[in-house]
Amino acid sequence: MIKTGDNRPIGVFDSGLGGLTAVATLMALLPGEDICYLGDTGRVPYGGRSRETIIEYVRQDIEFLLGQEIKAIVVACGTGSAVALDQLRDQYPVPIYGVLESAVEAAIQRTATGRIGIIGTEATIASGAYERLLGANGEFQLISRACPLFVPLVENGRIHPGDVVIETVVAEYLAPFAEGEVDTLILGCTHYPLLERVISRFLGPGVTLVSSGAAAAEFVAQTLAEQGLLAADRAAGSHRYFVTDRVAGFERLASLFLQQNVSGKVEKISLG
Numbered sequence: 001m002i003k004t005g006d007n008r009p010i011g012v013f014d015s016g017l018g019g020l021t022a023v024a025t026l027m028a029l030l031p032g033e034d035i036c037y038l039g040d041t042g043r044v045p046y047g048g049r050s051r052e053t054i055i056e057y058v059r060q061d062i063e064f065l066l067g068q069e070i071k072a073i074v075v076a077c078g079t080g081s082a083v084a085l086d087q088l089r090d091q092y093p094v095p096i097y098g099v100l101e102s103a104v105e106a107a108i109q110r111t112a113t114g115r116i117g118i119i120g121t122e123a124t125i126a127s128g129a130y131e132r133l134l135g136a137n138g139e140f141q142l143i144s145r146a147c148p149l150f151v152p153l154v155e156n157g158r159i160h161p162g163d164v165v166i167e168t169v170v171a172e173y174l175a176p177f178a179e180g181e182v183d184t185l186i187l188g189c190t191h192y193p194l195l196e197r198v199i200s201r202f203l204g205p206g207v208t209l210v211s212s213g214a215a216a217a218e219f220v221a222q223t224l225a226e227q228g229l230l231a232a233d234r235a236a237g238s239h240r241y242f243v244t245d246r247v248a249g250f251e252r253l254a255s256l257f258l259q260q261n262v263s264g265k266v267e268k269i270s271l272g
């Protein structure tokens with residue numbers, strides 16, 4: 001039997017807006033849960049930084065959320081998950097979930113040809129973490145590529161089909177993944193699903209896109225339910241957002257992406 005009764009929020013963080021792709025799925029699956037989101041917008045992007053810096057930033061993100069009395073943490077950041085999580089995961093008193101394993105699981109379920117593409121930040125691709133998870137049995141052909149311009153473009157709202165800047169950059173980065181080369185593409189950075197419409201239009205219907213944030217959120221929702229950690233008797237949870245830079249830009253883009261007004265729920269904080 002599934003027990004319920006932990007009313008503490010779920011903590012979710014990313015370097016910026018990207019983790020909202022996990023939050024959107026959590027809200028849809030678990031509408032009664034409180035969610036506490038941190039976007040380290042003052043220091044985004046993480047993906048071009050050194051391993052030591054990424055580990056330190058992720059540590060500060062986790063410690064901030066622990067101060068909000070959360071019951072679990074979702075590292076809704078491909079870079080943080082690939083580079084820092086192995087080192088940090090066991091050091092804290094709450095479960096900490098990354099985005100890699102569930103994205104890999106989803107890709108394995110969806111591929112028919114075994115030809116899987118992986119895109120992510122420079123740090124994620126350089127870590128080789130996806131290849132390690134997928135390559136263990138040699139069953140898959142993998143093509144991976146870093147797409148460092150995607151995150152700054154997303155953070156600046158350049159996400160719409162028809163925007164010549166994002167369409168040009170997508171065509172340049174994603175040419176190796178054209179239909180026939182892969183049948184499944186892991187969006188290994190949680191910002192990238194915000195580009196889903198532009199990416200699908202370029203790659204066509206023969207390439208299935210896997211959102212690492214959404215896949216992780218599905219896994220976390222199921223795991224919390226199995227462990228009896230869901231909130232009890234709540235129709236609608238409350239949502240709070242913390243950022244490390246200007247509130248206004250985040251409010252605008254987050255409201256657009258989540259299809260709900262987050263004005264008044266976003267607070268600026270300092271880390272480190």
Ligand code: DGL
Pocket residue numbers: 014015016018019044045046047048076077078079080121124151188189190191
């Ligand atoms: N959304 C992050 C990721 O999944 C952020 C990338 C970055 O800050 O460079 O990797």
